[in-house]
């Protein structure tokens with residue numbers, strides 16, 4: 001099938017001397033192709049227009065997309081702002097640190113980042129907290145014999161995220177409901193009427209924010225609550241005090257959102273790759289049997305190089321955050337072009353993650369590129385998590401939980417004498433934006 005581009009829009013136009021990709025539809029622009037077929041869209045644009053071109057993101061307007069590796073430097077550039085993210089998703093990301101710049105960003109991030117570093121995670125006992133939840137989920141898969149992998153990994157990630165936050169078990173179903181309504185804000189049409197997704201999504205956001213305020217009060221009153229919120233509140237209160245609780249509340253909402261779909265998508269792709277490549281599964285099982293138990297601390301992760309390589313190579317091939325938006329605050333040089341101040345920019349992480357300029361044989365899934373390396377991981381090796389001041393705060397957490405998951409899966413299925421098998425095709429139904437993920441309908445059997 002050809003790409004979802006408008007056949008009636010064939011004109012070659014320029015904006016600021018940079019070509020606009022033809023094929024945009026009225027209102028939604030190139031969004032259908034961005035969502036369903038981003039790699040092919042980028043390849044076609046590069047072939048026909050070169051390394052710099054405009055893509056039309058419908059309601060969010062035109063973003064100048066750059067495939068020159070210089071674009072990665074934008075993530076660290078002082079004259080490039082993240083405020084555009086708030087304009088693209090005001091209801092859901094407004095006030096969160098991913099939208100802030102400079103000292104406001106630094107202050108908010110410094111207030112909470114310690115809890116997400118290996119030491120903070122170890123002190124809060126996060127590995128021990130996750131292990132039984134992951135074990136129970138993979139045992140349930142073994143008993144069911146077949147699962148729709150993405151809905152199931154989303155479910156597992158939600159359980160892990162809620163336990164991280166210390167949400168009491170009796171409140172989980174209400175949180176699930178509100179969380180689903182909150183997610184609808186990502187795609188809600190701008191119609192603020194009773195019963196419409198926008199109205200319900202905003203109400204869910206206000207409910208979640210009110211619960212977070214209560215958590216913060218409980219944490220300060222030293223009520224018996226576990227999870228990262230306690231640690232975040234005390235670190236926040238120790239920081240220089242200029243920040244209001246609104247910052248903390250908005251960022252608790254960000255943490256609920258940022259880690260869920262991205263990690264669930266990566267987890268689902270890991271299982272799909274294991275099901276497609278028997279030798280990969282065998283290598284993982286061998287490692288799991290050698291370590292004999294699910295690791296719980298960061299210091300144990302070095303014992304699991306195969307699981308770590310699986311996590312890194314899966315993310316390289318299937319980066320969950322495909323595009324990062326920014327705004328140029330001043331005129332910039334980008335590759336061979338001058339970019340005017342005020343330009344909206346798109347940094348296509350997906351393109352660089354699978355680019356021959358950065359990786360040998362980029363289309364091949366090779367654990368060896370991680371297992372045989374002798375030098376430490378460089379920023380470009382983890383560009384799927386962004387870079388610079390906004391680099392993902394959940395990196396150490398997701399590394400821990402995905403290695404735990406791989407080892408738990410291998411141990412559980414091996415004990416039962418079964419392995420993952422792909423029960424349906426993987427090519428149809430993939431999505432690339434706002435979060436990239438495999439098709440919702442892919443089924444994995446364990447037999």
Ligand code: HEM
Pocket residue numbers: 082097098099109254255256258259260262263266319320321324325384385386387389390391392393394395397398
């Ligand atoms: C595979 C999983 C994940 C991927 C691929 C991923 C990717 C990213 C990327 C690309 C950014 C940078 C956005 C930008 O520069 O505009 C980011 C930021 C962020 N991520 Fe993640 N993420 C993942 C998991 C998580 C988890 C588990 C959490 C926490 C629970 C988390 C929390 C955050 C936060 C708080 C930020 C904003 C940091 C800042 O603006 O300073 N992420 N993530």
